[in-house]
């Protein structure tokens with residue numbers, strides 16, 4: 167079947183199999199949710215407009231991701247009215263939220279259409295731009311003194327297009343002027359009825375940031391957004407730069423990199439936009455805030471903490487945190503390509519608000535973390551874990567660990583060190599946050615009484631099992647790569663082992679110190695600012711062993727559901 171001139175890459179039977187056996191649902195809240203019903207009418211009105219904005223933001227993200235996304239989505243929607251085949255293809259499209267993407271299991275990306283591929287530079291860069299040509303053009307432009315033009319091309323907020331034999335960076339506020347105007351209009355309406363003043367101020371600044379090309383307006387919006395702690399509502403326009411695999415190639419070209427540094431030009435990957443709308447869950451938020459109080463102490467507990475400036479000030483931790491009940495996830499959040507995020511701490515370090523002393527806001531996704539498959543979990547334990555440990559497995563414990571991971575991003579060397587890891591920076595930074603979390607659990611328990619001593623075993627066990635990968639991770643999946651590193655490190659250093667029945671056993675007494683050693687090595691790595699060292703570290707630890715292959719094989723037999731359908735009810 168052809169959609170807008172492009173042949174589908176899956177037969178209808180193959181799509182049937184994916185939808186019936188390989189896709190799991192994440193159900194978001196509906197109008198019957200008590201937290202929603204208790205809201206004042208003004209807030210409910212606000213939410214209506216925020217949900218409208220979320221839909222438009224999705225269009226922006228689709229355009230950023232692939233030049234054919236919007237055309238082919240429209241084609242699928244039209245054809246789906248009379249064809250069940252197209253309707254099924256549309257469901258797969260909505261799961262990836264795009265024409266192509268990795269599913270976290272298969273080595274090659276999933277392509278919904280023949281000849282429509284995942285692009286290295288997404289739609290941020292011209293489709294036919296090779297890495298070499300990209301670097302050559304930048305070098306030439308620098309030679310010609312076009313410093314500001316190059317700055318624009320390497321900014322996180324521009325779409326790059328050809329301009330005769332050069333390139334030009336077009337600011338999002340210009341490239342997406344039509345969409346941003348519509349989003350701003352919805353946010354303006356939303357601000358008129360909402361019950362909370364900070365939330366209202368945030369929305370007004372966000373409106374300005376969408377309408378004008380001025381990073382300072384984004385900075386203001388980000389600062390207000392990051393201060394929101396006691397609001398009823400949750401609304402985020404996320405900007406994250408994991409998708410763009412073109413900009414980062416500059417870190418491999420040392421000649422170009424040093425030329426850029428001479429002109430003080432920062433190399434930042436492109437932001438993909440996402441949108442989240444929800445309601446703040448008060449009980450969940452209280453528990454998270456308890457963990458926040460441990461950050462100043464943890465800053466002093468970090469290895470080599472005298473060798474770098476801490477991103478958190480000991481007396482004034484500018485970090486808000488909420489647990490949210492979700493109404494919708496769109497854009498980047500809804501690109502479920504091998505997973506979906508359970509929590510997110512923004513803004514990232516490259517943003518002006520962070521550079522000028524603004525805070526961060528961390529939002530946890532309740533509906534995402536609560537959607538686990540109990541039957542499959544039991545089968546996995548039976549197949550791979552020593553029976554005595556089964557009692558300690560608990561998905562809630564993973565939530566405690568995730569809180570530690572998110573806090574971990576607020577600790578350690580600042581962004582200039584993180585970015586110096588080049589194409590390894592996401593792997594190393596996610597890995598750092600992971601092990602800060604595990605290594606600090608004993609401290610949180612013994613010094614802060616955040617939980618009972620016995621619960622440590624539950625956290626450790628659940629975390630070790632979370633390192634069981636379903637497939638050999640691709641380089642562009644930093645969280646999975648990090649898990650592989652930790653899995654191998656734990657085995658080589660006897661934090662855990664597999665017995666003669668190939669069942670997991672854990673040396674509970676060793677985990678804390680093994681992980682603190684790994685944390686030392688990791689912080690040292692960031693402090694070295696050496697891409698070479700980052701490469702050898704990743705090469706050394708992210709290997710695919712027989713153990714990993716065996717685990718992946720068992721997971722395969724139990725059946726994997728790599729695709730996600732986000733079920734929205736508004």
Ligand SMILES: [Zn+2]
Nearest residue numbers: 571575596599
């Ligand atoms: Zn993270």
